[in-house]
Amino acid sequence: MKIAVVEDEVAIADFLDRGLRAEGYEVLVAVDGSAGERAALDPDVDLVVLDRMLPGVSGDEVLERVRASRPGLPVIMLTARAEVADRVEGLDRGAIDYLTKPFAFDELLARIRARLRDSGNGSETTLTAGRLRLNLLTREASRGEVAVRLPEREAAFLAHLMRNAGQVCPRAEILGTVWGYDHDPGTNVVPVYAGYLRRKLALPGEPLPLETVRGVGYRLRADE
Helix, strand or coil: CCEEECCCCCHHHHHHHHHHHHHCCEEEEEEEHHHHHHCCCCEEEEEEEEECCCCCCCCHHHHHHHHHHCCCCEEEEEECCCCHHHHHHHHHHHCCCCEECCHHHHHHHHHHHHHHHHHHCCCCCCEEEECEEECCCCEEECCCCEECCCCCHHHHHHHHHCCCCCCCCHHHHHHHHHHHCCCCCCCCCCHHHHHHHHHHHCCCCCCCCCEEEEECCCEEEECC
C-alpha cells in the first residue's frame, strides 16, 4: 500500500518516511501544499498523512481539493493546533482522523491501520516470531502456555521487535517508533520496558529471547 506524507518539517517528514517504509508501506513525501496535492491525487495512493500548516497551498486547501477529486481517500491530518475547535474544523473539512503534535509514531501507525481497514484495504492483525504471537488488535501476546494482554506501549515495543526479529533494533529507532520522534534520547524507558516484556513472557526457566546489544539496542531471537 502507498501512503502520501505531506509535511514541511523535514525532520518529521524523514522520520515518517523511514518509519512507514520499515512497516512495509510505499511512501511519497511532499514538503509543500502544491506537491502534496499532486501526491495525494496519485491514483495509487491509499491514504494521506497531511500537515495542516503548509507553505503555499495550505493543508486545508489540499484537503478540500482531495475531497473534490477523491472523496473516498482517507486523510489523517497532523497539526500543532490542539484546540477542540481546530480538530472539529479539520474533521468537518473531510479529514477522517486528526492527530496533534507531538505524537508517537505507533499511535499514528495504529490509526493508519484502522483507516485502511475501514476503507477496505485490509491490514495485518497478528504477528508471529518463533513461538511468540501478538494480536495487534487486542494486544494479547502469547508464548507457549503464557498469554497476557499488554499495555499499549509494551505491545508497540514488542511489535517492533517482532517485525524485525533476528535483527538489532537501535535504541534511537525504538524510541522514535514507539514513543515519538521528539522523545528524550537520554531516557531509560527502553531498558525498563524490555524488562517488562522479559518478565511477562518468560516461560519456566526460560526468559523471553530478547537480547541486549550493548551500546546499540535490542534483538529478538526468532529461532526458539
